[in-house]
Amino acid sequence: MTDPVYVTDALIAEDIDAYLASHEQKSLLRFITCGSVDDGKSTLIGRLLYDSKMIFEDQLAALEADSKRVGTQGGEIDFALLVDGLAAEREQGITIDVAYRFFTTGKRKFIVADTPGHEQYTRNMVTGASTADLAVILIDARKGVLTQTRRHSFLAHLLGIRHIVLAVNKMDLVGYDKGVFERILLAYRAFASEIGITDFTAIPISGFKGDNITALSPNTPWFKGPALIEHLETVDLGARVEEAKPFRMPVQWVNRPNLDFRGFSGQVAGGRIAPGDAVRILPSGKTTTVGRIVTMDGDLDEAVAGQSVTLTLADEVDCSRGDVIAAADAPPEAADQFEATLVWMADEAMIPGRAYWLKLGAQSVSATVQAPKYEINVNTLDHLAAKTLDLNGIGVVELSTDRPIVFEAYAENRALGGFILIDKLTNATVGAGMLHFSLRRAQNVHWQASDISREARADLKNQKAALLWFTGLSGSGKSTIANLVEKKLFRMNRHSFLLDGDNVRHGLNKDLGFTEADRIENIRRVGEVAKLMTDAGLIVITAFISPFKAEREMVRAMLPEGEFLEIFIDTPLEEAERRDVKGLYKKARSGQLKNFTGIDSPYEAPENPEIRIDTTTMTAEAAADLIIDRLLG
Incomplete structure (x- = not known):
């Protein structure tokens, strides 16, 4: 009689470690299911989870109860309920969001994304496809190739997915007719060749009944395989192709736990690397060699595409997050x-x-x-x-x-x-x-450096270059105050130039209208001109409505820190419209003037301007003095 085996914490831990170790060695396949509405994507994923024993007992009990309650499958298990987690999806019977699920078989690990079928959720499908290695394009055997079949096939190919499975689903509803399958296959092949898909694997399936999912079905004796799971387990992910490419590793993190260690962490995006290999840091172009390849489990003799590692470099070169470490002789x-x-x-x-x-x-x-x-x-x-x-x-x-x-x-x-x-x-x-x-x-246009610096040009004028950016509604008083500022600076022997919105539109920007896109281009051009003028050492004054925060920040980013002064002429719409010195508000209210700021086009007020002028409590003269004090103080 053998001694009894007692289950201890140590034995459980040993079993868990062994289980995890066995899974660590498996490759990972990321794939998506896509197609038209009600082609059975969620049902297929539910079937895959069920057949791979990836459902806990309580989940299975809840699934059986939900299936009976919903009653969409005649009392049988509705596998789609495992995936359609959103209440809105269950109510409408469609997939809206991208649902990610994990399962594993004896040969491989899988992450599958169930992507929406509706055209209005195309962006969600793009999200799911962006990291996928393979796409399962489902087609309802009763309907054949549809618009969404073409749409999702095109997007999958566009996003670089090179492994396509054409799963002709619901074969049970067409009597497992070989002719139906072959007609769909012929139609899809004709379309696929037009968009550059030259190779795909076609499989007749029934997600509901389980035909050709985990094993070949007796209902389709004319189909010789492979079954879907077999194909997913054996498809070549092209790791060797990626490893054969030149080495690239984007730096995600500079790892410096102490003064004795400085490493650069990231995932190898292509090629292979070993200690002693020559590398180039981009975009700086500095070259060095790899010292060590560090991981949590110890140093490696080599790292290949797909591995996440930390590299140490032989020399103290400048390298930070966002840089790319690449093969020295074949950089991107x-x-x-x-x-x-x-x-x-x-x-x-x-x-x-x-x-x-x-x-x-x-x-x-x-x-x-x-x-x-x-x-x-x-x-x-x-x-x-x-x-x-x-x-x-x-x-x-x-x-x-x-x-x-x-x-x-x-x-x-x-x-x-x-x-x-x-x-x-x-x-x-x-x-x-x-x-x-x-x-x-x-590649052909390069900035021509000048021997005379912008600081030297400003020093010659006994001033610091600056851009005074006046913004506010039409009629707020921008031009009035800007003119006063320029006159006061002129009396102080300061070198300045005023760029007024109306004046610029008579020449440089005469080709632009007042649509949102044209307003943005108007400000971009003015910003570029102002930048050149500040390079000359001038104090530049601009008076533009410039209604959008993004464009004001775009101009700010063109200049060195501290040179852009945003001056918000804060006049309420009611007061600006009361003044209406140009009669523009009246035209806008009557519909004669379209895209007018404050009426039918928005104005995004500055949140933290350097200077805020309230024209309801301050005169133009006092405002000009305040601005000059801030500028020269």
Whole structure:
């Protein structure tokens, strides 16, 4: 008789450690399910979780109870309820948000994203696809290839997903007819070739019944495999291809726990690296060699694409978050002007010329986007003329950044080619894009340094350069006070120049109207002129409504710290309209003047201006004196 085995804490811990160790060695596949509404995406994921034993007993009991209560599957288990977590989704029977689920089999770990089918939630599908290695495109066998099938296939290909599974679902509802499957396969292959999908795996399935999910089904003897799970377990993720590329690692964190250690942490985005290898720090271009490859489990002899490591460098070179450590003999580019494909994800339309934050990996810069070259109709693949992009719009655009960023084409490297755009005021993500290439002019046009500094030019004039930026409603008194300031500075032998809004529109900006986009371009041009004038050592005075905070901050960012003084001429709308010295408010109220600030176009008042002038309590003369005291004090 053998001795009994007693379950102890140590034995449990040993089993857990062994279990975790076994899973650590498995590769990870990230994939998405997408397709048209009610193609069975959530049901398929629920079936995968159920068949892989990734449901706890209490979850299964709740699922069975919910399935009986909902009653959509004739008393059988409704696997979609495992995934459709939002109340709104259950009420409407659709997927709205992106639902992420984890499961594992004996061969591989999986993270699956259930993405929405409705066209208005295309941005959610883009979010799910951005990190995926594979896409399962579902088609309802009764309906065939639909508009959303084409849309999601195009987006998956656009976002760099090279492994496509065409899952023809609900085969049980068409009697497992081989002819139906082959007709759908023929139609999809014709479309796929048009958008560049040259290879995909087609599988007839029933997510509800489980046909060809974990094993080949006797209901489709004409299909020779593989089953869906088998394909997901064995698809080649292309790790060897990534490892063969030149080494790149964006720096996410400078690790300095004490004075004796300085390392640079990040995930290897391509290639492989070993101690002693020569590397280049970008965008500075400094070169050095790798000292150590440090991890929590000890130093490594080599790191490859996909691993997160900390590198130490042999020399004390300048390297910080956002920089890229790359192979010294094959570095990526650094540029500040690009062509890109942009997916617009905000309810408000894109505003050409407006400055947004652009985040590419750990790099964060200010960027402006020009009007699209064209918008892509993802249903027909036609290129359409467009002045902007609306919600879910996809277009090819040119964009520029305020300083060079390190990048590679998205098709070559997702980590260094994919970016998001963030609204500077709301911090909301408004767009996602893929860089194609840098523009030729970005490489050929360089800033010509002068031997005479801007400080020397200002010293010659016995003053400090500055930009006095007057902002306020029409009729607030900006031009009156700005003129007084200039006259007082002139009497004090100060060298200044006044850029007035109306005057500038007679020449430099005569081609611009008063739409939101034109107002932004108006301010951008004025800001560039003002910057050149301050480089000459002048005190520049501007009087513009400049209604948008983002554009005022764009101009502030052009100048050295402390040279931009925002002067808010704070006059209530009622008082400005009462004055109406130009008769503009009257025209705007009658509808003769469109896009007029304060009437049918917004004014975003400064929150923390350097100087605030209340014209209801202060005269123009007193305001001018206050401004000069602040400037010269």
